[in-house]
Amino acid sequence: MPRLAARPCTHHRADDAPPYFTIVIVGHVVVGLLLVVELAYRPPLWVHAAMWLPLTVLLALLLLPVIKGALVGLQWALLMHGFDPNAEEEKIESYDAFVGKDRDLTTRS
Numbered sequence: 001m002p003r004l005a006a007r008p009c010t011h012h013r014a015d016d017a018p019p020y021f022t023i024v025i026v027g028h029v030v031v032g033l034l035l036v037v038e039l040a041y042r043p044p045l046w047v048h049a050a051m052w053l054p055l056t057v058l059l060a061l062l063l064l065p066v067i068k069g070a071l072v073g074l075q076w077a078l079l080m081h082g083f084d085p086n087a088e089e090e091k092i093e094s095y096d097a098f099v100g101k102d103r104d105l106t107t108r109s
Helices: 017-041 045-077 095-100
Strands: none
Touching: 017 045
């Protein structure tokens, strides 16, 4: 892919989904490999720590931007979160306006 085609996706909202999917994917890969190595070779704990901690950090750092790009691409394909040219501006109600309403959430009728 040419470098000119790459677009920054730092300003698009993906919220907590990229870290969540990264943790799920990296966790499944690392735990699966850890179990295979443990059952096959039974190395000492320091070997496990020396192998799996760097692998976990490396996989997480490599996968996080890819997963965020995939989720932002999905949002673009589905015209979500600012990608729809016909959508009205998203308005977020402020906390002060919510507190000022006549709602007593602590008591029930």
